[in-house]
Amino acid sequence: MENAHVRSVDVQKGYAVVETAEGSFKSNVVIGADGVHSSCAKNVRQNFSKEQLAFLLEAEIHASNEFVDDYISNKCEFHFGDVKNGYGWVFPKEEHLSVGIGGISSSVSDPMGIFYNFVDKLGFDHVKPRGHFLPIGGAKRRTCADRIMLAGDAAGYVDSFLGEGIAYAIKSGNFAAETAIEAHQNKDFSQKFLSSYQGKCDDDFGSNLKYSLIFSRLFHRYDNFSARILTTNESVLNKFLYISTGRFGYLSFMMWVAPRLPYYALKALFWRP
Structure with a gap:
């Protein structure tokens, strides 16, 4: 019903x-x-506490498919550093873009301010977001x-x-x-x-949800540097993308990257866009 x-x-x-x-x-x-x-x-x-929840603000920006293709060209954008313990995103969809920010609820003290700073940086205006919560997985x-x-x-x-x-x-x-x-x-x-x-x-x-929580905490401790390691090394990025396909779990990814981390960290340290 x-x-x-x-x-x-x-x-x-x-x-x-x-x-x-x-x-x-x-x-x-x-x-x-x-x-x-x-x-x-x-x-x-009991109900989820603020520390067990993420808060998200998301807007659907209507646009022609030509604009969507010109803007993002079949890619997804993830922006780290704009939201403490979270990220911003831009996803292409049919005749619109999904734009939003999200982070641990207890860390997002001014979500509307963060959201509008984010969309202003991207060049969008007259955007009205809607908010919703997500539980943070991994806890027993x-x-x-x-x-x-x-x-x-x-x-x-x-x-x-x-x-x-x-x-x-x-x-x-x-x-x-x-x-x-x-x-x-x-x-x-x-x-x-x-x-x-x-x-x-x-x-x-x-187990994968448990290690997603551990990975998230490690990543966001130095999110800009972590994002640089992830995005400037194709082999690291490809291994990470395997997680979303189910071919790799978070634990397997962390065990794979751990012995290689000094090399990738040095490479990211001297990387220039």
């Missing part, structure tokens, strides 16, 4: 109840895929309780460095569906039984 606003999710003896603007619904188990401000999560864990969190499992952003399954969460949402959603089927087959909807869902997620991608 689409466009039915969820008012609350409560676990009672023998079933879960979802209260919506369209009525009340009972179920043996609920999969909460309802985003960073999840209604379901109140039954599972509860993702299930009696009769409830959290998936995607609601569970905190987001890459801490890139902010990408679609792949993890799809994977966790599949694992949650499998576990719900198993729970029905066994007639057991307890947290103990559903905890196998969290184990599946941890085994599949939990």
Whole structure:
């Protein structure tokens, strides 16, 4: 049932109840895929703190495809140094550009000021952004309780460095569906039984999210210099891009770059644009 606003999710003896603007619904188990401000999560864990959230401001700038091609030519721009513990971006899309900034919520004290400084630097004006939050992945969190499992952003399954969460949402959603089927087959909807869902997620991608958080902290400690190392060495950049394709994880990337870091750091130190 689409466009039915969820008012609350409560676990009672023998079933879960979802209260919506369209009525009340009972179920043996609920999969909460309802985003960073999840209604379901109140039954599972505490709300995310400011340190566990990233805040983003993004605007869609409408333009002709010719302008988009001339401006960015099938590339994506990442700007480091404009946002503490975050970055700015420009992505090409059909008849518009996606322009935004994002960083750890507790570090972004004046997001509107940062955003408008960023778009002014790029030469855009009359831009109205919209804001939203993302969980910072990698931390160990509860993702299930009696009769409830959290998936995607609601569970905190987001890459801490890139902010990408679609792949993890799809994977966790599949694992949650499998576990719900198993729970029905066994007639057991307890947290103990559903905890196998969290184990599946941890085994599949939990380590990568953990190391995405470690990498993000290391990178942003010296973000301008780190970005220079990443972008001035084609082999480093190509290995890093493997992460987004699933061919490489963050740990594998850091282990690969560690013995080569002195060479790449010296090369970046004397690099001139």
